[in-house]
Structure formats: structure tokens, C-alpha cells
Amino acid sequence: MIRVLVVDDEPQLLRAMRINLSARGYEVAVAVDGASALEAAAKHVPDVVVLDLGLPDMDGTDVIGGLRGWTKVPILVLSGRADSADKVDALDAGADDYVTKPFSMDELMARLRALLRRSDAENTAEPVVTIGHYTVDLAARTVRRMPDAPEQVPEQVHLTKTEWAVLEVLVRNQGRLVSGRQLLQQVWGPAYHTETNYLRFYLAKLRQKLEPEPSRPRQLLTEPGMGYRFQP
Known part of the structure; x- marks a missing residue:
């Protein structure tokens, strides 16, 4: 059973989260402050953490830092x-995604499923992904047309060194928001x-080369004020 650690100091929200997550087959643990969250995670490592930033004893970014010191568990x-600055700070601290209150439970569940899929994918990581009509091999640094692609799609696409670097950061974090600052520092x-x-x-440039409709990208996404995401 997938274990979710929910960290929030609002009793009503904790109760709602426990009911909704349990109904969907998750094992739920809760914590009302940062210290108890870190203690709970150390005693029984969760599969994913849902974390509020406004905790009574410490800022949520400090909890993220405490977790990231020893685990790669997905953090939502x-x-x-x-404010976009708070979102960027949380992502730079090591969070994987960000949902703003108020939120719908359907959106939250979708984000959790995406994080868990990405976590599973990292454990069995393959260097080959599909973008648009192309198969992209990060190890071989090749972009080739898929067999069922339209005839007008070029057989191969050339990416520059910098384009490969940007794409690799996004793909290695597939499904996860990457802040602009993080992307800049990892590439430049x-x-x-x-x-x-x-x-x-x-x-x-990447969208022009890889997305079927560059003006309406489906996989190389920009989330204004937050960062960038590769959506598998």
C-alpha cells in the first residue's frame, strides 16, 4: 500500500485528506508541524509527502531541506x-510540485499519481522518451522519427549542445516542475x-523542432511564474 504523509496544521483539511486518500486505497499518516513531520518520515519513510508551507514551528521550505538531506521521496x-516567489523557493528547496489552496481533490490526486509514476520511472530509468513524432535517446543523443509518424516529419532532428542540456534536465525530471533558476544553474x-x-x-527552439504544434505545446510546458515541465 502506498503511504502518504500529510503535513498541515489545519484539522479540517487533515481530516478531509485522510478520508479521501484512505477511500482511494492509500495508507495515510499525518503531522501538524515540521518537527513531527520529520520524525514521522524518519521512522517510517513515506512514498510521497503532501506538505503545507505555513507550519507553526518552522517554514515548510525548512522541512523540505530536512527531507532532502537524506531522501528523494516526492514532495507535493x-x-x-x-506568490510566484514562494513557489520558486519551494521548488528550489527540493519540492517536486505545487498546488495552491483552495484546490480540487481530483487535481490533487492527479498530481500525486504523476509524482508516484515519476518516482517509479526513476527507479527503472530509461534514457529513451517519446516527444511528438520522435524517439529521443538521451544516451546516444539522437532524435529519430517514429515509424508511424507522418511522411512530412523529418527522419532525424539535430539538437545543439545547449538544447540537449536543457532537454535532459527536463526529461530527467519528467512530470515534475523545474524552476527557472534550477534549470539555468544546471545548464549554464x-x-x-x-x-x-x-x-x-x-x-x-525545442518546441519548434520536436512539438507537432509548437504554438500549442503538449509536452514541453511552461507554467508562468513557476517553471517548466516535461510531460511524458
């Missing part, structure tokens, strides 16, 4: 903070923080 931030280096024009340029 659930918070009333709608730790001195880069605010050069968002780089990201817009290279994401546009």
Missing part, C-alpha cells in the same frame, strides 16, 4: 501562498539566476 507542496552554471530570456529562447 500544498499551500495558500499564491551557478552564477546564472535571472537570465530567463535564455530559457524562453531554448524552449521555443
Whole structure:
């Protein structure tokens, strides 16, 4: 059974989460503050953590940092903070996704399933993914047309070194939000923080080369104010 640790100081929300998650077959553990959350995670490692940022004893980003010191468990931030800076800080701290209160339970469940799929995929990671009409091999650095693709689709696509670097970061975090700062630093280096024009340029180039409809991307996604996502 999949174990979910829910960390929030709102009793009504905890109760609703416990009822809804249990009804869907999850094992649910709850914590009302950061210290008890870290203790609970250490005693029985969860499969996924749902974490509020506004806790009574510490900021949620500190809880993320405490978890990331020893585990890669998926972390879904659930918070009333709608400011994009809070979202970016949480993602940079190591969160995997972010849902703003109020939220629908259907959306939350979909995000949880996506995180769990990504976690399973990382444990059996394959360097080959499908984007649009292409098979992309990250290890061989090749982009080839799929057998059932339309005839007008080019047989192969050439990506530059930087395009490969951007794509690899997104694919290695498939289904997960990657903040602009994280993407900049992983591709261009730790001195880069605010050069968002780089990201817009290279994401546009990747979409032009790989997405069937570059103006309406389905897999290489931008989430304004939050970051970027490769959707398998």
C-alpha cells in the first residue's frame, strides 16, 4: 500500500485528506508541524509527502531541506501562498510540485499519481522518451522519427549542445516542475539566476523542432511564474 504523509496544521483539511486518500486505497499518516513531520518520515519513510508551507514551528521550505538531506521521496507542496516567489523557493528547496489552496481533490490526486509514476520511472530509468513524432535517446543523443509518424516529419532532428542540456534536465525530471533558476544553474552554471530570456529562447527552439504544434505545446510546458515541465 502506498503511504502518504500529510503535513498541515489545519484539522479540517487533515481530516478531509485522510478520508479521501484512505477511500482511494492509500495508507495515510499525518503531522501538524515540521518537527513531527520529520520524525514521522524518519521512522517510517513515506512514498510521497503532501506538505503545507505555513507550519507553526518552522517554514515548510525548512522541512523540505530536512527531507532532502537524506531522501528523494516526492514532495507535493500544498499551500495558500499564491506568490510566484514562494513557489520558486519551494521548488528550489527540493519540492517536486505545487498546488495552491483552495484546490480540487481530483487535481490533487492527479498530481500525486504523476509524482508516484515519476518516482517509479526513476527507479527503472530509461534514457529513451517519446516527444511528438520522435524517439529521443538521451544516451546516444539522437532524435529519430517514429515509424508511424507522418511522411512530412523529418527522419532525424539535430539538437545543439545547449538544447540537449536543457532537454535532459527536463526529461530527467519528467512530470515534475523545474524552476527557472534550477534549470539555468544546471545548464549554464551557478552564477546564472535571472537570465530567463535564455530559457524562453531554448524552449521555443525545442518546441519548434520536436512539438507537432509548437504554438500549442503538449509536452514541453511552461507554467508562468513557476517553471517548466516535461510531460511524458
